Amino acid sequence: SKTPVKVAVTGAAGQICYSLLFRIAAGDLLGKDQPVDLHLLEITPALKALEGVCMELNDAAFPLLNNIVTGDDANQVFDGVNIALLVGAKPRGKGMERGDLLKDNGGIFAPQGKALNDNAADDIRVLVTGNPANTNALIAMNNAPDIPNERFNALTRLDHNRAISQLAEKLGVAVTEITNMTIWGNHSATQYPDLFNAKVGGRNAAEAVNDQDWLENTFIPTVAKRGAAIIEARGASSAASAASATIDHMRDWVAGTPQGDWVSMSVPSDGSYGVPEGLISSFPCTVSNGTYEIVQGLEVNEFSRGKIDASVQELAEERDAVRELGLL
Ligand code: NAI
Helix, strand or coil, X not given: CCCCEEEEEECCCCHHHHHHHHHHHCCXXXXXXXXXXXXXXXXXXXXXXXXXXXXXXXXXXXXXXXXXEEXXXXXXXXXXXXXXXXXXXXXXXXXXXXXXXXXXXXXXXXXXXXXXXXXXXXXXXEEECCCCHHHHHHHHHHCCCCXXXXXXEECCHHHHHHHHHHHHHXXXXXXXXXXXXXXXXXXXXXXXXXXXXXXXXXXXXXXXXXXXXXXXHHHHHHHHCHHHHHHHHHCCCCCHHHHHHHXXXXXHHHHCCCCCCCEEEEEECCCHHHCCCCCEEEEEEEEECCEEEECCCXXXXXXXXXXXXXXXXXXXXXXXXXXXXXXX
């Protein structure tokens, strides 16, 4: 039988992981014939709660779940891991300044980047879900000099999936009719979901919608502010959908994207589409043989250009702030 793949997950006692871990153990990440070892990292006060989660994982008797490692020491938990899903992060408290948020998260993602650098397997792939995801990924990447930069991604797949869902609903079609969706920029309110390159049933989505007012004043803000709408409705932030998107991103990075389609991944920029090298920004990406590429040659109209530039500007400001804090 196959050798288990070691999957590290941080924030393992949190609400996203209460869905994510069970999906991984059920084979949704790496396939129904691939055993997995879960390497679960938490902070010390949450280890007791994590014990309870592990009891439930065991109680589910997942045939693919080979072993569980838990702890509060990243150097131990990341030992030999092939995949790292960095979910645990410091949430923004009431009245907290952005600088403080970046600093607190720097205190998490700099040491975790170093621990991955020193302990992970050679084929390590890292996906950051914990917010501010793009900049946390940038911090981890810069603290892991021996791991190739392209192995550090951040999650904008939830935004991508939300955009597909909103467009399908507007046009009264199945989500499977929507292809070639792109989220550009930062996982934040400035993100830009692009309908000009998206397709519905193979036809241009912006043309199918034919309603610039809806696109600008309903579609974009609904996708960008969906996280706040979930909190308002549920009394807690999106968790199961965030877990599902985390699975989607990493599964596609490992197994590949369908012919003719692409997905949104926040990846280190190579300068494509005018996004400065060194930022981790969302792009349309295809994956084959476990390697992703930024889709080239898409048309970026004037409207899109302005939106992309604004979001990338925000990423540059976050980078400058964490650089000033000495985190890069
Ligand atoms: P949560 O607060 O329920 O769980 C977070 C867990 O992380 C807690 O159990 C906490 O103890 C743990 N943690 C904190 N510092 C840690 C460290 N240094 N090492 C290991 N674990 C640590 O939060 P939830 O709802 O699970 O969300 C997690 C993160 O995901 C948040 O930052 C949230 O903003 C973000 N998120 C990102 C989305 C995206 O699309 N990129 C979507 C939804 C949430």
